[in-house]
Amino acid sequence: MSYQSTLTSPANARRTRRGADSYDNIEPLFAQLAALGVADPRRASLREEMIRRCLPLAEHIARKFAGRGESFDDLLQTARVGVVAAVDRFDPDYGAPFLAFAVPTIMGEVRRHFRDHTWSVRVPRRLKDIQQSIGPAIETLSQRLGRMPTAADIAQELDADLVEVTQAFIARNAYQTSSIDAHIATDSDYAPLSLLETLGAEQSDFRTVEDCLTVKPLIAALPEQDRQVLIMRFFESRPQIQIAESLGVSQMQVSRILARMLRSLREQALRD
CATH class of the missing domain: 1.20.120.1810 (Four Helix Bundle (Hemerythrin (Met), subunit A))
Structure with a gap:
C-alpha cells in the first residue's frame, strides 16, 4: 500500500x-x-x-x-x-x-x-497574507488591550502599512461571492426573498444628479455675461426679449450667446 x-x-x-x-x-x-x-x-x-x-x-x-x-x-x-x-x-x-x-x-x-x-476574485497576494493574519491579531490584541483593536493597532501588530490593513479588510468581501438567487430575508408574509428581490431599482434622478455635478463647474467658469444669460433663461424662465432688455443688447445677440454657450458646455461635458 x-x-x-x-x-x-x-x-x-x-x-x-x-x-x-x-x-x-x-x-x-x-x-x-x-x-x-x-x-x-x-x-x-x-x-x-x-x-x-x-x-x-x-x-x-x-x-x-x-x-x-x-x-x-x-x-x-x-x-x-x-x-x-x-x-x-x-x-x-x-x-x-x-x-x-x-x-x-x-x-x-x-x-x-x-x-x-478560495478567493472569488483576484486579490494581491500581499493583501491575502495580511487578511489571513488579521483574525489571530484581533484575538491577541483584544486580550492585551481589553478592547477591540483599531486598524492602526492591527497594522502595528502585523508590522504592516495602515493602508494595506484597511485594504485587507475590504478584500474580505472578495473572499466568497453570494448568489443573487440565495434566500437572505422574508417579506411581510414570511415568504423567502432572494438577494435579487431586495435590490433597489435604478432611480431616474441619478442621471440628473450626475449631469448637474458635471455641468456645475463648467457654468462657474463662464464669463459673467454668459452666466447671467444662462441663469435668466433656464433658471428664471425669462424670454429672450426680456433678457435682451435687462442686458441692453438685442434679442439676436442673446440668441447667439445662448447657442454658443450651450454648444461649448455640451462639448466640454461630453469630453470630460
Whole structure:
C-alpha cells in the first residue's frame, strides 16, 4: 500500500489514537530513516508508517480551520499534504522536536490553500497574507488591550502599512461571492426573498444628479455675461426679449450667446 492511499483512506481519518498522540516520540524513526539507503525497500515502508502516525495531527489542524467556507474534506487533504512535507523536510539534527516543526508546516499549507484557491476574485497576494493574519491579531490584541483593536493597532501588530490593513479588510468581501438567487430575508408574509428581490431599482434622478455635478463647474467658469444669460433663461424662465432688455443688447445677440454657450458646455461635458 502506497502513502497516497494512506492519505486518502477514510479509515485512517477515523483512526482511534492509542494512548498518547501517535506522533509522540517519533524522532527516533527519523534517525532510522536517515540510516537507510535510498534504494533500501525498508525506507518506503518506514516513511509510510511515519506519515500514518502523523495523520491525527493533520485532522486536528484541519478542524481548527473548519467553518470558514471550505469543505472539511478539502482542508483535511491539504493538511495531509502538509504532513508529507513535514516528514520529508524534518531534520532531527537540529535538536528540535518534530511537533514543533510539523505544526507550523501543516498550518502553513492550509493557509496557502485559503490564500491561493478560495478567493472569488483576484486579490494581491500581499493583501491575502495580511487578511489571513488579521483574525489571530484581533484575538491577541483584544486580550492585551481589553478592547477591540483599531486598524492602526492591527497594522502595528502585523508590522504592516495602515493602508494595506484597511485594504485587507475590504478584500474580505472578495473572499466568497453570494448568489443573487440565495434566500437572505422574508417579506411581510414570511415568504423567502432572494438577494435579487431586495435590490433597489435604478432611480431616474441619478442621471440628473450626475449631469448637474458635471455641468456645475463648467457654468462657474463662464464669463459673467454668459452666466447671467444662462441663469435668466433656464433658471428664471425669462424670454429672450426680456433678457435682451435687462442686458441692453438685442434679442439676436442673446440668441447667439445662448447657442454658443450651450454648444461649448455640451462639448466640454461630453469630453470630460
